Amino acid sequence: MDELLEDEEQLAIVESVSALVKSASPVRVIDGFLQSPVDEALWSEAANQGWFTLDIPVDQGGLGLSLVDQTLVFREIGRGLVSGPFLGTVLGSHVASSVGDKALFDRIGEGAVKVALCESTDESLDFTLGGLIRTFDGAATDYMVCVGPSQTKLFDPSAVRIVSETRCFDPSAYHAEFEIAGDALYSVEDTTFDAYHYSQVLISAMLSGICEATRDKSVDYSKTRIQFDVPIGSFQAVKHRCADQAVRAEAVTSLTTLAALRLGSAVDDGVLLAVSARLLAASYAMSNALDNVQNHGAVGFTEENDAHLYLKRAQLYSQMLGTTRGLRDQSLREHVGDGRS
Amino acid sequence: MHADGVEVRTIKSLTGEESLAEVLYKDVRIPLGNVVGEMGDGWRVAMSTLSFERGTAFMKHQLNLVQDIERIIAMAESMLDAHDRPVIADDAFVDRLALARAEARALGAMTLRTVSRNAKRELPGPDGSMVRLYYSELNQRVARLALDIAGAGTLDRSNDGVSKIADGFYKSLSGTIAAGTKDIQRNIIGERLLGLPR
Numbered sequence: 378m379d380e381l382l383e384d385e386e387q388l389a390i391v392e393s394v395s396a397l398v399k400s401a402s403p404v405r406v407i408d409g410f411l412q413s414p415v416d417e418a419l420w421s422e423a424a425n426q427g428w429f430t431l432d433i434p435v436d437q438g439g440l441g442l443s444l445v446d447q448t449l450v451f452r453e454i455g456r457g458l459v460s461g462p463f464l465g466t467v468l469g470s471h472v473a474s475s476v477g478d479k480a481l482f483d484r485i486g487e488g489a490v491k492v493a494l495c496e497s498t499d500e501s502l503d504f505t506l507g508g509l510i511r512t513f514d515g516a517a518t519d520y521m522v523c524v525g526p527s528q529t530k531l532f533d534p535s536a537v538r539i540v541s542e543t544r545c546f547d548p549s550a551y552h553a554e555f556e557i558a559g560d561a562l563y564s565v566e567d568t569t570f571d572a573y574h575y576s577q578v579l580i581s582a583m584l585s586g587i588c589e590a591t592r593d594k595s596v597d598y599s600k601t602r603i604q605f606d607v608p609i610g611s612f613q614a615v616k617h618r619c620a621d622q623a624v625r626a627e628a629v630t631s632l633t634t635l636a637a638l639r640l641g642s643a644v645d646d647g648v649l650l651a652v653s654a655r656l657l658a659a660s661y662a663m664s665n666a667l668d669n670v671q672n673h674g675a676v677g678f679t680e681e682n683d684a685h686l687y688l689k690r691a692q693l694y695s696q697m698l699g700t701t702r703g704l705r706d707q708s709l710r711e712h713v714g715d716g717r718s
Numbered sequence: 719m720h721a722d723g724v725e726v727r728t729i730k731s732l733t734g735e736e737s738l739a740e741v742l743y744k745d746v747r748i749p750l751g752n753v754v755g756e757m758g759d760g761w762r763v764a765m766s767t768l769s770f771e772r773g774t775a776f777m778k779h780q781l782n783l784v785q786d787i788e789r790i791i792a793m794a795e796s797m798l799d800a801h802d803r804p805v806i807a808d809d810a811f812v813d814r815l816a817l818a819r820a821e822a823r824a825l826g827a828m829t830l831r832t833v834s835r836n837a838k839r840e841l842p843g844p845d846g847s848m849v850r851l852y853y854s855e856l857n858q859r860v861a862r863l864a865l866d867i868a869g870a871g872t873l874d875r876s877n878d879g880v881s882k883i884a885d886g887f888y889k890s891l892s893g894t895i896a897a898g899t900k901d902i903q904r905n906i907i908g909e910r911l912l913g914l915p916r
Contacts, residue, residue, distance in 0.1 A: 379827075381830050381831040381834060382831055382834040596912045596913070596914065599914060600914060600915070607915070608914075608915050610914035610915055611914065611916060613901070613905070616904065616908035616909070617901070617904040617908065619908055619914060620903075620904040620912070623848060623907055623911060624848045624851055624852050624907065627828055627845075627848050628824040628827075628828055628852060629824070631824060631828045631830070631831050634831075649819075653819060653823050653824075654820070654824075656817065656820045657824055660817065704816070705812055705813060705817070706812065708819055708820070709806070709812055712792075712795050712806055
């Protein structure tokens with residue numbers, strides 16, 4: 378049977394990652410923007426904990442843990458609203474490991490290199506000359522990893538031309554568009570490393586962290602906020618919203634864990650589970666974040682309260698590597714056909 | 719149940735079946751050896767029975783829901799709409815099918831997690847109510863999705879194949895009432911799992 382509960386070793390991973398995330402300086406938002414896109418102290422501690430090489434086999438220089446273990450790290454990233462190109466950098470590490478670039482792999486592992494996660498914004502999914510790509514990790518990273526459904530390419534920034542840079546509602550997101558103007562350093566087929574579905578699982582994990590955090594924030598507030606002489610959590614209208622948040626969080630965490638387990642195994646429904654997890658996680662994280670705003674009442678509408686940060690982060694993750702429409706079509710592709718308009 | 723004074727009156731449900739009953743007790747005497755648990759401790763006994771019903775009794779149905787969705791997807795592929803297009807070409811159905819497919823998989827995963835938790839304790843915990851609530855509401859959404867895809871044929875009682883879909887839909891309505899209504903399940907989750915005040 379698939380074991381979906383964390384064992385003691387996994388609980389220890391959660392504890393140390395969570396302690397690191399909590400020890401980091403609180404999210405500082407000034408006039409809607411972060412002071413800096415990445416907390417450098419957190420980044421190098423994350424490297425020390427092995428976040429970037431966690432599920433790379435030991436004989437290739439990694440920690441040899443599983444994709445399920447990696448989802449534990451990314452769940453804490455989502456829960457703690459941690460900012461930075463963590464997903465792109467983990468993908469970069471897998472690419473470097475796949476092509477045997479030991480020097481690059483080592484530098485990524487020790488936290489010396491940041492890799493932006495990029496995706497196509499036109500129809501060219503093979504990332505060739507003239508193709509348009511975008512990232513939410515900003516234009517100032519050391520490398521860029523372009524993830525498509527069938528192949529993944531790693532670029533040096535000198536091989537792309539910046540088309541535009543804009544800020545997003547999420548204070549951590551630095552949106553940049555590029556045109557590909559040179560050759561990729563490395564190209565990896567999905568048969569070697571399926572970065573696309575691997576990413577869907579880790580995006581789901583970050584969204585599951587948001588689902589759990591918004592549940593907990595709502596529960597804590599409902600226990601202490603007094604109205605008509607009683608905590609608002611005693612009212613069924615509020616209590617039942619919290620219950621629904623709990624059910625959604627449980628659903629997303631369970632499905633994400635199952636997807637991680639199956640994608641890393643020989644069972645052939647891993648791809649469907651990864652797409653399904655992402656579809657569900659995006660929908661439920663938005664619902665939980667919205668309920669969290671509502672449960673906080675007027676305070677939830679202020680910039681001072683972090684309810685809006687979870688909502689905006691859920692929106693951001695929901696747009697990364699495929700929209701709801703695209704994912705839902707992928708889920709039913711064999712039944713509907715690719716050509717449906 | 720056959721002791722003197724026990725009267726069972728069957729009740730017809732909205733599906734037309736006689737699957738419900740009210741039981742009346744008039745001066746019924748039961749041997750002490752037949753007492754389950756302790757005298758005066760019936761509430762606790764009933765609640766622990768219910769915790770199984772909320773926890774794992776529906777496991778087979780929960781896991782079957784994955785196959786149910788696959789059957790409904792196949793039906794949406796083979797059925798044609800008024801313009802002779804497969805029903806699955808309709809974006810609105812693709813939306814609902816893809817989400818339901820993901821939700822059924824999530825339910826299966828939640829069930830596995832609950833089984834793992836139950837293996838470590840004597841009685842199923844209040845988290846069983848999350849699975850129960852999710853299953854009963856999802857089952858209704860799925861039954862309604864099948865009803866919408868199958869269309870007007872579901873109105874016809876004599877139509878054996880499609881009217882089964884309507885029957886399944888009607889039956890699904892009991893899920894959010896039996897073993898504690900969905901509102902009771904939300905109270906249990908809120909109070910016993912999340913620690914919110916009564």
